[in-house]
Amino acid sequence: FYSEGDQISGIIRLPDGSSSEPWPGIVQGPGWLGLKDAKLYLPYHEALTAAGYLVLIFDYRGFGESEGDRGVILPQLQLEDLTNAVTYLTTREDVDADNIGVFGSGGTGGGNAILLAASDDRIRVAVSQVPVADGEDWLRRMRREYEWQEFLDRLENDRRERVVTGTGEMVHPREEIMVPTPERRATN
CATH class of the missing domain: 3.40.50.1820 (Alpha/Beta hydrolase fold, catalytic domain)
Structure with a gap:
């Protein structure tokens, strides 16, 4: 279809x-x-x-x-x-x-x-x-507090870059959106 x-x-x-x-x-x-x-x-x-x-x-x-x-x-x-x-x-x-x-x-x-x-x-x-x-809660629970803050900072930096240049950062979803644990890597 x-x-x-x-x-x-x-x-x-x-x-x-x-x-x-x-x-x-x-x-x-x-x-x-x-x-x-x-x-x-x-x-x-x-x-x-x-x-x-x-x-x-x-x-x-x-x-x-x-x-x-x-x-x-x-x-x-x-x-x-x-x-x-x-x-x-x-x-x-x-x-x-x-x-x-x-x-x-x-x-x-x-x-x-x-x-x-x-x-x-x-x-x-x-x-x-x-x-x-709740996607935000899901993503937050995967991270320690300092990792969550780093993730939010990275999102904000990307948001700012996109409004200035028109392009954003491409990331690997299993490695950079999800927290890359050995268990997750084993299922790739």
């Missing part, structure tokens, strides 16, 4: 068996820096398809195999992608357009599921697992 002109890469997982009736649909956007083919989502998708749900999971714009600007992580753009994914499901003959839900897991995936459910009347059910509800 397309989201705001960019082609989005997704995976459709069909329920087991066949049916003459359309299936209820579930849309999922991955969690923080996740991709559609992450193995950790498979057990959830297997359970959902076994229960008779069609599942659509996709890479947000700029991630994985989807088109779009690389390195841009903005919840409002991810919400647009989720909304467009729901619209895409409503065009499919094998989906019951009156029975669409959202599943989100992990940080922004869980938070985005809540945002979609709150903003799109077509969503009939929402499951949010391990959501980030």
